[in-house]
């Protein structure tokens with residue numbers, strides 16, 4: 001579970017955004033609001049990547065543990081952006097392996113099997129050895145999704161992850177994403193301008209003014 005308790009994001013010591021919310025395992029909280037409202041900055045605060053001139057007060061808890069002071073790389077927070085941000089010249093398998101926790105698999109074969117299982121889950125089996133820059137946009141979006149899942153996150157943050165996809169692909173990738181999060185019981189926060197994204201996410205929606 002992700003708890004955001006009395007969160008206030010400040011820019012240059014002036015309040016920019018305030019909110020409190022709880023996101024249960026497998027649920028998606030959608031955050032909407034005008035451009036510049038501080039939505040991406042909120043995600044950075046959860047991920048531990050907030051930088052000056054921004055700061056945050058209130059408590060961010062994952063599974064009841066306050067994580068405000070925990071380093072970003074120890075937070076187990078996975079992030080998906082509108083750009084897939086994959087390593088273009090590495091293979092799909094290498095991209096996914098890179099995200100996996102170091103000690104998660106005893107040997108190469110088990111790791112290989114785990115990568116294949118993730119690819120099968122999004123109907124991409126057989127492409128582990130392809131270089132990322134040979135994939136279509138929709139395939140890259142799916143690899144980006146499973147790379148995030150491969151890191152075995154406690155929380156997933158989605159910052160407009162579908163906005164660059166064309167309409168048909170958008171609804172498909174969206175349903176992949178939400179069904180995978182639900183199947184794995186991962187709480188998620190989605191930032192979007194798109195009401196259809198919010199509807200598909202199926203959880204609570206917070207409108208920032």
Ligand SMILES: Nc1ncnc2c1ncn2[C@@H]1O[C@H](COP(=O)(O)OP(=O)(O)OP(=O)(O)O)[C@@H](O)[C@H]1O
Pocket residue numbers: 011033034035036037038039040041042052053
């Ligand atoms: N390094 C910075 N220094 C000062 N202001 C910044 C900095 N980075 C971003 N901002 C501003 O802080 C505000 C919040 O930015 P943020 O990206 O969180 O907004 P957002 O709600 O996600 O907007 P959008 O919907 O357009 O993505 C914006 O007005 C932005 O221009």
